Amino acid sequence: MSVMTYREALNLALREEMRRDPRVFLLGEEIGVYDGAYKVTQGLLKEFGERRVMDTPICESGFTGVAIGAAMLGLRPVVEMMTFNFAILALDQIVNSAAKMSYMSGGQFNVPIVVRGPGGPAHQLAAQHSQSMESYFYHVPGLKVVRPSTPEDAKGLLKSAIRDENPVIFIESETLYGIKGEVPDDADFTIPLGRAKIRREGTDVTVIAYMGMMYRALETAEALAQEGISCEIVDPRTLRPMDIETLIGSVRKTHRAVVVEAGAGFAGMGSEIVAFITENAFDDLDAPVERVTGANAPMPYAKNLEQAKTPSKEKIIAAIRRVCYA
Amino acid sequence: MAQAKAITVAPKVDAELARRLLSQMVLIRRFEEKAAEMYALGKIGGFLHLYIGEEAVAVGATAALRPDDYAISSYREHGHCLAKGSDPRRIMAELFGRRDGLSKGRGGSMHLFDKSKNFLGGHAIVGAHLPLAAGAAFAVKYQGGDQVVVCYFGDGAVPQGEFHESLNLAALWKLPVIYLCENNRYAMGTAIHRALAQTEIWRYAETYGIAGEAVDGMDVLAVREVVGRAVERGRRGQGPSLIEARTYRFRGHSMRDPSAAIYRTKEEVEREKQRDPIALFRGRCLKDGVLTEGEVKTIEKDINDLVDEAVAFADASPEPPLEWLTTDIFKE
Ligand SMILES: Cc1ncc(C[n+]2csc(CCOP(=O)(O)OP(=O)(O)O)c2C)c(N)n1
Ligand SMILES: [Mg+2]
Numbered sequence: 257m258s259v260m261t262y263r264e265a266l267n268l269a270l271r272e273e274m275r276r277d278p279r280v281f282l283l284g285e286e287i288g289v290y291d292g293a294y295k296v297t298q299g300l301l302k303e304f305g306e307r308r309v310m311d312t313p314i315c316e317s318g319f320t321g322v323a324i325g326a327a328m329l330g331l332r333p334v335v336e337m338m339t340f341n342f343a344i345l346a347l348d349q350i351v352n353s354a355a356k357m358s359y360m361s362g363g364q365f366n367v368p369i370v371v372r373g374p375g376g377p378a379h380q381l382a383a384q385h386s387q388s389m390e391s392y393f394y395h396v397p398g399l400k401v402v403r404p405s406t407p408e409d410a411k412g413l414l415k416s417a418i419r420d421e422n423p424v425i426f427i428e429s430e431t432l433y434g435i436k437g438e439v440p441d442d443a444d445f446t447i448p449l450g451r452a453k454i455r456r457e458g459t460d461v462t463v464i465a466y467m468g469m470m471y472r473a474l475e476t477a478e479a480l481a482q483e484g485i486s487c488e489i490v491d492p493r494t495l496r497p498m499d500i501e502t503l504i505g506s507v508r509k510t511h512r513a514v515v516v517e518a519g520a521g522f523a524g525m526g527s528e529i530v531a532f533i534t535e536n537a538f539d540d541l542d543a544p545v546e547r548v549t550g551a552n553a554p555m556p557y558a559k560n561l562e563q564a565k566t567p568s569k570e571k572i573i574a575a576i577r578r579v580c581y582a
Numbered sequence: 583m584a585q586a587k588a589i590t591v592a593p594k595v596d597a598e599l600a601r602r603l604l605s606q607m608v609l610i611r612r613f614e615e616k617a618a619e620m621y622a623l624g625k626i627g628g629f630l631h632l633y634i635g636e637e638a639v640a641v642g643a644t645a646a647l648r649p650d651d652y653a654i655s656s657y658r659e660h661g662h663c664l665a666k667g668s669d670p671r672r673i674m675a676e677l678f679g680r681r682d683g684l685s686k687g688r689g690g691s692m693h694l695f696d697k698s699k700n701f702l703g704g705h706a707i708v709g710a711h712l713p714l715a716a717g718a719a720f721a722v723k724y725q726g727g728d729q730v731v732v733c734y735f736g737d738g739a740v741p742q743g744e745f746h747e748s749l750n751l752a753a754l755w756k757l758p759v760i761y762l763c764e765n766n767r768y769a770m771g772t773a774i775h776r777a778l779a780q781t782e783i784w785r786y787a788e789t790y791g792i793a794g795e796a797v798d799g800m801d802v803l804a805v806r807e808v809v810g811r812a813v814e815r816g817r818r819g820q821g822p823s824l825i826e827a828r829t830y831r832f833r834g835h836s837m838r839d840p841s842a843a844i845y846r847t848k849e850e851v852e853r854e855k856q857r858d859p860i861a862l863f864r865g866r867c868l869k870d871g872v873l874t875e876g877e878v879k880t881i882e883k884d885i886n887d888l889v890d891e892a893v894a895f896a897d898a899s900p901e902p903p904l905e906w907l908t909t910d911i912f913k914e
Contacts, residue, residue, distance in 0.1 A: 281724070307724070313754070318713045318747025325717020328702060329652075331724060352707050353714060361695035361703060362686030363910035398911050421913040 284336030320346035340375030355398030388519030412447030452499035458488035521549030633661035635832035638859035642805025657692035659704035671895035680899035709742030719757035730816035738769025758816035771845035799829030
């Protein structure tokens with residue numbers, strides 16, 4: 257085990273996978289000479305050269321399409337979106353080309369690409385540069401969607417994403433790049449896609465959250481422990497495929513659930529998780545499931561408004577109290 | 583760098599090549615005519631875009647390729663797929679939505695794929711397969727191969743951003759890809775002068791500093807020659823080419839545009855049909871004594887039989903099993 261930042265863990269995953277498999281290469285804006293807009297690819301150009309660390313001009317649709325075409329011939333491209341907001345320009349390539357290629361070719365051509373980069377709330381980056389992008393992707397059959405919350409997950413899940421035979425959308429977070437944690441040193445350490453993780457064991461209520469909201473939920477759980485409310489925090493880690501078993505298992509144990517998400521609530525991740533719980537564990541519930549979501553508004557710039565946009569600790573506490581009738 | 587060269591004297595052909603080119607063009611023509619019949623009978627559904635009138639482009643271009651070269655196309659791709667050597671029976675079965683179709687009946691007319699022939703598919707979002715072609719060429723170069731990728735697309739893709747993104751990237755990275763525009767002068771009902779500020783499409787090559795040529799897309803030998811030059815450039819590491827093949831579709835945009843008469847005149851269509859690429863080539867082979875009337879008749883009869891067989895095969899092929907609704911979404 258080594259202690260490292262989330263950013264370093266991602267860098268290490270890329271480095272190890274590039275050493276392991278000559279088919280793996282990187283492409284994106286500013287990933288080489290500039291060392292990455294968020295320094296995730298720092299030093300990789302130096303180690304692997306221009307052939308495998310390709311700086312691209314600004315043309316998200318074009319270079320994502322290039323990655324997909326290269327993947328059809330057996331390469332394993334990792335595409336960096338400088339931020340995930342720009343992936344909207346490549347949405348057609350991701351949805352219409354990558355996600356459907358295997359299906360519509362009768363299984364002849366699969367597309368083993370990873371599209372990665374930061375998304376979600378950031379630090380006062382305003383409407384066009386901070387939004388929760390996962391919902392644009394997890395709706396699409398043929399895509400896997402990962403949201404890794406810790407340095408260990410960042411490494412283990414990115415390695416699995418690169419080794420996967422299918423397109424994987426891997427959304428990191430500006431706010432987490434600097435956090436530190438223990439990460440296994442083993443170059444063969446991976447975390448399988450589609451496995452949730454119980455971050456904190458508890459008995460009274462299941463709180464489902466990922467990324468920044470997972471950390472906020474953990475703080476909330478500490479506060480509520482003082483009042484004698486025991487929260488179990490479940491981090492899905494992979495949104496698609498979703499580890500329903502672990503989620504439902506926890507709800508069966510606690511009989512209560514709250515879903516927290518940073519994105520706007522309408523047809524959000526919480527909607528889907530609540531539907532899963534209702535379909536699979538309705539009889540186990542002692543209270544209606546609650547959602548705590550981001551406001552239905554674009555991300556504002558002003559600090560106070562930005563704070564009001566994402567679920568606060570107070571809102572999460574209030575929701576937990578309601579489902580616990582406390 | 584870019585230049586339009588009017589091809590006047592194409593090289594002489596031997597009987598073997600003449601037979602092959604004529605057979606392939608007749609196969610595409612007959613296949614498409616049959617597909618239209620099958621559509622009328624309700625055996626084929628959805629969108630069906632016929633390649634009739636444009637056969638010389640696919641056949642001429644493919645004649646300049648090696649079997650291990652790659653091709654990728656839009657939704658008007660039956661001709662490209664046939665020229666690349668795919669089994670007409672499996673293509674027809676795909677159009678019928680049957681189990682033995684190239685894409686297991688899940689792709690249909692617009693999504694033919696054949697990995698065994700390095701045919702990278704039919705793609706139905708206008709412009710979207712141009713970056714894929716650059717990516718395939720990138721993979722060839724990355725792996726140190728000497729294959730090239732031919733990317734067929736229509737004049738309708740030229741105003742799309744992805745045309746320009748792809749040409750820029752392919753030129754920047756010197757990728758072995760040949761962008762072959764089939765300029766049939768219309769994107770559905772929009773004539774090129776209503777869509778493009780620069781209607782001489784080959785001239786966009788100048789912008790990106792790559793080789794560009796225009797060619798008579800009704801002349802199979804001329805297409806073969808021009809594409810052949812582009813293939814050589816690609817193999818020698820000299821990067822991409824843009825070729826504008828001037829052609830014409832004799833039928834409507836799709837089977838849902840049967841008359842094709844609102845946006846172009848009957849006179850125009852009749853005039854263009856005078857330059858039928860098959861009639862032109864057949865006439866020339868007969869005049870030059872490369873083929874005899876008897877040989878041409880034999881080719882036509884054999885192809886008729888082949889296409890009838892394709893229909894019989896497609897008809898006999900069962901529907902895909904219901905489990906296939908959810909297979910191949912992911913590769914394990
Ligand atoms: C991005 C996109 N926009 C619109 C369409 C609808 N559409 C299908 S074919 C077509 C015309 C394309 O014309 P062209 O590229 O010249 O090819 P042709 O049909 O002449 O072979 C249009 C507008 C589409 N498939 N994709
Ligand atoms: Mg056209």
